[in-house]
Amino acid sequence: MFHKATRKIVKEIDPYGGTLIPAASPYFSDGFKPLYIIRKKEKTWFFTKDKYIPTSVTLAEILKDGKDLDIGLQSSKFCNYGASKSISGGVDASVCIVDAGVHASGGVADIISTVELKKRVISEKMLLEATKDRKIDRGHIFVKKLPGDIFYVISEVVETDRPCDLNSLFEAKGGVAVPTDIIKAKGGADVCSKENLTFHAGTTIAFKLSKLRITEDDTLDIVWDDWLRSHLESLYQTPEIPLTELTKLSKDVSQLFLNTFLQILGNSDNLPVLVTMLDQICEGFQPDLQVLGLMEDEDRACVEKLLDLLGIRKVDPPGQPLTLTPHQNEVIKTVNIFIQSLNELNPDTLILLATSVEMKIISRQLKLVEKVEERFFKRSKHEMQNNRAEETLESLALQFTESEFEITQGILEEFGFHLKRENTSISYEMKDKNEDMFCSIFTALSVLKALDDRVNK
Template structure:
């Protein structure tokens, strides 16, 4: 809920996303302050945005006479970020964010909580002064586009027992139900992928239910919580393979609108993931493997009975399943319609990176849903 609210606020005050990055969790609020140093996380695939891992170190901590470092701060106020939401500029900030079944929930967090930040790469010059790397700032905003589908490592998941797969799947469903888990898991997985014991102090600031979900996933990954943070981990090749896949899953979810996470969870519960996977493969074949993007309204014609097409796959879905799938597809501007059993679609110039993020998440959920 927090990440969903901060995304909406940032979209209102920085609609093109050139300046501000929405904070994904209140747990690391103190680490996203002016002059704090954050770590850039290497992206698993080309379609993933840059991720920043918080640290407790500031620029003042690493400079001589850093305590005397001073800078100017500006402030501005705003009264709302959508027609149905209200916030205050002091004390507690409350924001209404919609959730599935058209229910409104109220989200409040203390005044002074960081809801967005911007990043600059600093360099120390030869005369021991600080300079901003403006080229880095520009390059970090550029999105890479590709026609090639990323290869998701599924070997270790495919060889899991049915019982183990179910444990992972149920834990992933909990994560899909609360996107506020994601930045905590993202940070911990970054440490684990570096073969280091993750810092679990943040768990002390989480509610019991949230903490239990994160601890459950760590147990499944074989991470012993009794070890001190930052210590080297000894992992088997199988553990490393599973951790790599889980990391890709979490990073893929981080690319998506929080509403899509709920839709993915609904898809698993309705047992329509396998149909959606085949549908996505057909969409990739029709739109994303083509050298030129298309924008058209088209009715899908008659085909041989033995051939699975977008039409035959879509018609296998119940009304509810079709609605869920329809809403997922709309995230990358593909509008699927069913009028009296006739399937048609309208494809706009959508973001192919969103398509690949959903495809990656679906691939991993499908492999677990045995």
């Protein structure tokens, strides 16, 4: 909900893109402030978007004599659900007013009140001037874990100047069975789920990064990237999800994972929090679990349940190196890709996926998606070798009952594929093909099928 709103705001105030990065969750707002260091995971063949992982480390902390580093910065405090207390950052800033209005996708509408935004900027010139006579501490744990001499620091933030309300409404109209443990409604009745988020002044909406390089004499320099090169889109490739370790889980543990994933599918607001934590874990560090105390009880319990299944101890301080077994690392890697994929999808599609698990149609849906891929996306060698002539897209689509077909139809529309059925006649067309969404759907179905197969083996 929050990420959808910030993306819309960024699109309005930065229409040409390439500079501002929308914040994914208000929970990690304190980690997205000027002079905080960010771990940037470059886009890969699987995910065509860069990912940004907050740290609790500031630029001053990795300098040998950084304690007295002063560029006149001030920080805002964190926001929380249902809080009415207003907190002002007290910083001189330029202010712009954006009416984010109402935007909807499928059965989901997010309504955000008028937001007053302020900007805090550190120019590269000011940054270099303030650090020119200071040396990097090569003994600092963050510096020692760097794969090279490049890192990123936040040089600009756009944040709320006053408290703001964000409301989300999900509606599912008649005919589709929705699992009772997800939205607590079932059958032909309309389903309505409302959520409200209040976040304070000083909540980060978007940020910019400066790319820094540690020189041979341990000072800092700015790295200037080619803008066009950094925005080239990756060519589509069939996702290869690492499912091996997931399929080795016991039936009981697989059931626990599946039940937890169903809870997550029912509340998409947990996804940005999990994305950030899993990225931190995949980087080899204990995640920042302090945000758990700021979440509502039901949301916190869901996140804690997944962390327990992954073997993450909640007693360790954030930012400390993790010691995990190869099996744990592979399972975490798979879960991270899965959660990243879910985070790209619309909340109504997540509900349809959960319903598909309950109706035991995930396996057939995955086969259908593979046939769509063969016809409209680049086919991989593996799939060409295993293509079964007796199963066609049309024959697979005809295997669904009316209610199953309706659910499957909604899932396929997420990446632009429109499927229709009249009696025994199947028709389809691809409109506005979205390869990123296809990869996300493919991944979600693959992981859910792997767990479902283990549970029902």
